[in-house]
Amino acid sequence: GIQVEQSPPDLILQEGANSTLRCNFSDSVNNLQWFHQNPWGQLINLFYIPSGTKQNGRLSATTVATERYSLLYISSSQTTDSGVYFCAVEPVTGTYKYIFGTGTRLKVLA
Amino acid sequence: DTGVSQNPRHKITKRGQNVTFRCDPISEHNRLYWYRQTLGQGPEFLTYFQNEAQLEKSRLLSDRFSAERPKGSFSTLEIQRTEQGDSAMYLCASSLISSTGWTDTQYFGPGTRLTVL
Numbered sequence: 001g002i003q004v005e006q007s008p009p010d011l012i013l014q015e016g017a018n019s020t021l022r023c024n025f026s027d028s029v030n031n032l033q034w035f036h037q038n039p040w041g042q043l044i045n046l047f048y049i050p051s052g053t054k055q056n057g058r059l060s061a062t063t064v065a066t067e068r069y070s071l072l073y074i075s076s077s078q079t080t081d082s083g084v085y086f087c088a089v090e091p092v093t094g095t096y097k098y099i100f101g102t103g104t105r106l107k108v109l110a
Numbered sequence: 111d112t113g114v115s116q117n118p119r120h121k122i123t124k125r126g127q128n129v130t131f132r133c134d135p136i137s138e139h140n141r142l143y144w145y146r147q148t149l150g151q152g153p154e155f156l157t158y159f160q161n162e163a164q165l166e167k168s169r170l171l172s173d174r175f176s177a178e179r180p181k182g183s184f185s186t187l188e189i190q191r192t193e194q195g196d197s198a199m200y201l202c203a204s205s206l207i208s209s210t211g212w213t214d215t216q217y218f219g220p221g222t223r224l225t226v227l
Contacts, residue, residue: 031213033215041199041221042218043153045217088216090213096158097158100152
């Protein structure tokens with residue numbers, strides 16, 4: 001089945017710093033989402049981005065479907081950005097389930 | 111629109127007991143998904159429904175697990191004869207698929223954290 005790998009696995013930033021999180025996937029996908037899982041376990045939608053670029057405030061994301069990767073950019077990080085970031089993909093195999101990546105655990109220090 | 115809700119939020123049970131979780135999706139969503147997440151891992155797909163039909167089940171869903179969505183609205187996930195390995199966060203998500211097959215974003219509920227003693 002499709003493999004979804006995220007890097008880096010762990011990231012520690014000082015408040016105000018910028019960062020780039022990467023998601024690589026091994027096969028073609030219909031859909032891709034980025035999520036932020038907060039310390040209480042809630043998965044919060046960040047972007048629905050099967051291709052192209054989107055921006056929402058300090059966050060932006062780019063997916064290059066032909067090269068099978070997606071990037072999540074966080075600018076001017078804040079302590080509330082801490083948590084785990086997941087990308088999830090829907091493979092082009094006629095199934096509609098999401099396969100989640102391994103996650104990037106981000107800690108932003110004040 | 112109140113989002114996806116799940117009940118209970120936490121459940122502690124003894125090994126061998128049966129437990130049932132409930133998920134209420136976003137009202138107009140016709141797709142409902144169940145995932146399981148263990149500590150330090152990403153969520154893993156268990157099963158999904160389109161309206162009341164269960165269309166796919168993961169191999170993770172042993173015969174002790176059963177899920178229903180009787181009227182195409184809320185769903186229940188039951189685990190019989192719980193084992194310590196069933197301890198995990200159980201997540202529900204919903205989405206809308208159009209008649210042309212276009213799928214919208216999956217929205218997740220807050221999860222039910224199960225602890226089996």
